[in-house]
Amino acid sequence: MTTIPIRDAKNRLTELARRVEDGERFTVTRNGKPVMELVPAKKQGGIDWEGLDAYKRENGITDIVTYVAADFDDPLPEDFLITPLPPLVSDR
Structure with a gap:
């Protein structure tokens, strides 16, 4: 999982969203400490x-x-x- 500072994540949110849609995962940090993860959304449940x-x-x-x-x-x-x-x- 790639780590990215929150300031960079804010400035590159659209790009990161596209990469997350392709399956990448990111850990967003503030002052070097993880604060959140950007991960693909789970597929909704139900009957296929x-x-x-x-x-x-x-x-x-x-x-x-x-x-x-x-x-x-x-x-x-x-x-x-x-x-x-x-x-x-x-x-x-």
Whole structure:
């Protein structure tokens, strides 16, 4: 990471912004001490719909979920919730 004095950063902000867009990182200093970093902005999160479409095309998937039952999010019956799970069978 390149170090740059705050005065130079102020005078060259547009140039530094372009370089940061290209992936460079800068530490801005005041009196030789770091005060901030100029780094590329993080990509916003969320679902990558284009990536999903590409994955489906590459793997021959036509549809992932075609139907969701109307009672999908209804509460589970009480007897289901209090019934203990069967013991786990370990691979030997």
